[in-house]
Structure formats: structure tokens, C-alpha cells
Amino acid sequence: MSEHEFHPGGCLCGAVRYEVRGRALQSTVCHCEDCRRASGAPLVAWTFFRSGGLSWTKGEAKLLIHAARERTFCGDCGSPLTFFDPAIPDLFEANTNTLDDPASHPPADQCWTCDALPWTAGIAELPRFDVAAPLATDC
Numbered sequence: 001m002s003e004h005e006f007h008p009g010g011c012l013c014g015a016v017r018y019e020v021r022g023r024a025l026q027s028t029v030c031h032c033e034d035c036r037r038a039s040g041a042p043l044v045a046w047t048f049f050r051s052g053g054l055s056w057t058k059g060e061a062k063l064l065i066h067a068a069r070e071r072t073f074c075g076d077c078g079s080p081l082t083f084f085d086p087a088i089p090d091l092f093e094a095n096t097n098t099l100d101d102p103a104s105h106p107p108a109d110q111c112w113t114c115d116a117l118p119w120t121a122g123i124a125e126l127p128r129f130d131v132a133a134p135l136a137t138d139c
Helices: 033-039 118-125
Strands: 006-010 017-021 026-030 044-050 054-058 062-066 069-073 080-084 091-095 109-111
Touching: 006 091, 033 044, 033 062, 033 069, 033 080
Parallel strands: 026 109
Antiparallel strands: 006 017, 017 054, 026 044, 044 091, 062 069, 069 080, 080 091
């Protein structure tokens, strides 16, 4: 990828759109408790970019500062969009799944595995369904 590439993305409802100019540096899957709680998901995929390449192209993202780190999200649908840690000022992270082409940013690693929910280790072995799984009715 060249420095002239751009990576568009946005939230679920389309109220907020963004683009990142520059090369994607790396993608990771984060298991930290902060990411889990902020997303409502057991883990979150992030793609790292150099700071300064992010532009909001539609709408306005909401900003949440927690533990001195900045997270943006859509105020309408709640989609988590970006993460910035001032302790690492040269980089920021885009939520990989909010990029228009998340498949082109596969994770290279997993981080904060010390916070991982124990059952995430067995996800790959669970039965797989192309669409919705059948519900257990014996409850």
C-alpha cells in the first residue's frame, strides 16, 4: 500500500463516514476489558495508521475520553469507530470492522490476551452456520 491510498469507513447507520489516508500499518485483535465493554463484543479488531490521516467526511463522531484515551463512536447507532492513546501519539486505530473493506485488513496478532474471556479460546471449534444458528428449544 502506498502513502497515497485511502481507506473509507463508517458506522452501521451511515450517519458518520470517515476516510484514512496513508498506509495501513498492521491489524490486531484486542481482548482488553476496555475494548470489550466499549464495543459490547468479546474482542475487537483494530487497524493501525499514522496519526494525521483521519478525516471525517460525513456527520460528526462523538468523543469519549476514558483513562486518558480517546474513543470515537456514532452518536446515533453507537458504532465504535476509532481509538487514540496519547501515550502513542504517532498512531491511531480504526475499528477494522467499520472500514468499507475489512477483509483486506486481517489481524496479524492478538493483544491483551491476559484480559481475554476464557471461552474465546474455543470459538474456532464451535459449530458453524452460514446464516443464523438454530435456537436450542430444550431450555
